[in-house]
Amino acid sequence: MKSTTFFRLPACVLISMAFLAPSCIMLDLDAVSGSTLVWDSGSNNYFNREAYTTLQGPKKLVIDGEVEKTTEIKLSRFPLRTVTVKEATWCEEGDSIAFQGTFRYDGYALCDILSSLKVDKASKEDLWPPIDLYVEVRNEAGELAVFSWGEIFYSANMYGIVIAKRVTRVIPGKTGELWELPSETKLVSETDLVSVRNIKNPTHITIRSLRGNYVVNRDSLVLENDPGRIAIQTSLQDTLAVITQPDSDLPVISYPVLFYGNSTGYKGFREFSGQMLSRIIHPWFPSDNYKMVQTGMLSIAGVDGFRAAFSLAEVVNRNDHREILLGLRGKSFSIFTACDAFADRCIKGLSEIRLIDPEE
16 A cells, blocks of 8 residues: 655745735625626736725615515625626717716626515416516616516526626726716616616516406417417507518528427427517617617517517617517417527417506
């Protein structure tokens, strides 16, 4: 048997090693977000070139609506998640975009906050999946931003919507440009192209489900007899247009997919083809109508009563190029949600794309 020899370092060597300066400066440890290092010479992390700044704002949120009971929650009980955004806002004067800088935010994800609640949705008797739910986020100033339930819980980017607590500038290496830092907590959506939903100091979340003239009938004959018509509506009473065929001026996009449902799991390898839904609905719901994009929620429903909520922002204001596609098979329209990890919001036999009136 071979013997093993152990070497003991002298105490003076150990003490010296403890004081060696690392290539990065360590801040308070945050094992969740990983945003713990400030860039120094020799580092390859370009998102940490300065220490973070703590934002001031409300420490609690009230959540109500279609839940078992109204709840006040303390934000600090949740882990910090990290998102990086290039922020831009719409300038009403001049009808242009103003770039505000690139920032890394550490904050409390809506996914974590809403995971702790028990939902009691009004539509549970005829549609049990929560895909027709959406949330309204408000602040004391009366500003409103909306998000679909699927955008939060079915998304391939589940921690991308946060209430920011800390901020760090992402500083260009050559120019060293220092964008103006925000000072207050804010709602941040990582996948928004224009930051219209980044409202300051959110204090209130209301959970709602879609309202409409839905008649649920999952008999296969309903889809077989689909007339192939999609009504574009701004309310239950106001139809702006009816789509009966694809737009010949738009290109067709194809996505190969490992199709996976939240309930039924893997559904096989498929390829979905269609046109960008954002381009199809642009004449009625344009991406540069930023007030509508900030507060607009869509009901996308099929002839069988199956439906899902989509924020207008997640359809027309994306920066991740995971587009929602509208395709035609036979005479039936369907949508494919490339932005989702799950297949649950891929609706067949479309009959309605309707802007939701918050007062309905």
